[in-house]
Amino acid sequence: MLTVQDVHLWRGDRHVLRGVSFDAQPGKCVLLTGKNGAGKTTLIRAIAGLLDPEEGQVFWRGAPARNQRDEFHSELAYLGHEPPLKGDLTARENLQYSIGIRRPVSALEIDAALVRTGAKAFSDRATRMLSAGQKRRVALAGVLLANAVLWLLDEPTTNLDADGQQLVRDLISEQLARDGIVVAAVHHSLALPAEQLMPLELAQP
Amino acid sequence: MKATSLVAAGLVAVRDLRLAFRKPSQVIQPLMFFMIVATLFPLTLTPEMSRLRDAAPGVLWIGALLSSLLALEFLFRDDAVDGTLEQFALSGQSLTWMLFAKTCTHWLLTGLPLALSAPIAAAALGVPMEAMVGVVASLMLGSFAMSLVGAIGAGLTLGARRGGVLLSLLTLPLAVPILIFGARATQLAISGGDMAPPMYLLGAIAVLGVTLAPLAAAAAVRIGLE
Numbered sequence: 001m002l003t004v005q006d007v008h009l010w011r012g013d014r015h016v017l018r019g020v021s022f023d024a025q026p027g028k029c030v031l032l033t034g035k036n037g038a039g040k041t042t043l044i045r046a047i048a049g050l051l052d053p054e055e056g057q058v059f060w061r062g063a064p065a066r067n068q069r070d071e072f073h074s075e076l077a078y079l080g081h082e083p084p085l086k087g088d089l090t091a092r093e094n095l096q097y098s099i100g101i102r103r104p105v106s107a108l109e110i111d112a113a114l115v116r117t118g119a120k121a122f123s124d125r126a127t128r129m130l131s132a133g134q135k136r137r138v139a140l141a142g143v144l145l146a147n148a149v150l151w152l153l154d155e156p157t158t159n160l161d162a163d164g165q166q167l168v169r170d171l172i173s174e175q176l177a178r179d180g181i182v183v184a185a186v187h188h189s190l191a192l193p194a195e196q197l198m199p200l201e202l203a204q205p
Numbered sequence: 206m207k208a209t210s211l212v213a214a215g216l217v218a219v220r221d222l223r224l225a226f227r228k229p230s231q232v233i234q235p236l237m238f239f240m241i242v243a244t245l246f247p248l249t250l251t252p253e254m255s256r257l258r259d260a261a262p263g264v265l266w267i268g269a270l271l272s273s274l275l276a277l278e279f280l281f282r283d284d285a286v287d288g289t290l291e292q293f294a295l296s297g298q299s300l301t302w303m304l305f306a307k308t309c310t311h312w313l314l315t316g317l318p319l320a321l322s323a324p325i326a327a328a329a330l331g332v333p334m335e336a337m338v339g340v341v342a343s344l345m346l347g348s349f350a351m352s353l354v355g356a357i358g359a360g361l362t363l364g365a366r367r368g369g370v371l372l373s374l375l376t377l378p379l380a381v382p383i384l385i386f387g388a389r390a391t392q393l394a395i396s397g398g399d400m401a402p403p404m405y406l407l408g409a410i411a412v413l414g415v416t417l418a419p420l421a422a423a424a425a426v427r428i429g430l431e
Contacts, residue, residue, distance in 0.1 A: 048295055049295070050291060050294065050295070050430050050431065051431055052431070070297045070298070070299075071297070072297075073294075073295045073296060073297035074207055074296075074297025074298075075297075076295060076297075078291070078292070078295050080288055080291065082287065082288050083288070084287060084288035084289050084291065084292045085287065086220075086224060086287065086289065087287075088224055088227040088228050089220075089223070089224065089227075093220075093223070097216050097217075097219075097220040098289075098292055100208065100212075100213075100216045101208060101212075101213035101216050101217065101293070101296050101298055101303070102207070102208060102213075102296050102297060102298070103207055103208050104208055104212075
């Protein structure tokens, strides 16, 4: 369903991605590993369409993703290094706007997602007052609320305590159980059943 | 169910208004700059009212142009830094509509207050009361056109270090026609002449801006996010 076909990408004069290919079906988690600078973030951004590969293509449901950009993006949730939150808005307001532009969302749904990610207790505080781990929990609530088939997660467990890391594993398991697809760049193993995992190690360019 | 592009654009505008009220410094700074420039000028020129009145269109418009360049730096910068623009680009909604909403809100928060406060600065420059409506109208239309033109520059300079200088260099050539027709309209308002022709031209630039600038800004932002 998500097919990455022979993707080559340069950043400046560095040939970062050298012919990356995989085909992820529903219920599968592509686990991107590799040293710092191996191109994990670059690959995730290329799949999302934020970077244009010099060679190769990303296919979604059998058609090139770039030819159906809006449809592809409405089925995708992307969480980068930094949680995309406005410091002067509360967690709840942030989700209300960031999810509201994708689909109509009710206060109850937002509440449920905040409870699920353990962010309810601080959801009415301006996010600039929150710790990095708390912000990450709010951002994870946003990923949940996006109702997306494909999750692109770049280091989703960064700044999270042991409970938070377990939460990420649980959320990914639930997403896979819903026949979703997850592409995650990680440094630690996610301890998921082997049949759900598609490990992909990126070599240093 | 997916939200429509207009709903998405509306939410972006509401969000920006709310943020501006929580953090008003970005709105006040360009306005203060304009007021200081325009009110300091009479102190450096001759106190003769007729001379001041002759200089008024130039002072008001150069003040407005520089103030708008100052404000444009903030148009997309914060959203680019915190990853909000990436989320916009990946929301499955029209980036063009969302950036158009952002540009309109930006004008509401910077251009409109500038135009509405211009009579204070204009009075210090000896502009007669009956010309004030014309002064405000020309500045409203001109600042709107400048916000639209500037959105393209703001998009193009997203990824650049020292984007502010580059933004000015990119935007100034496009802003010169607005400056010329705007100052002419203000001059005609002061002298009691027919200000319709330069206002029509300013209107034409604004219409062209509404039609093309959001498309160009969206393309520029997508490049800037790479």
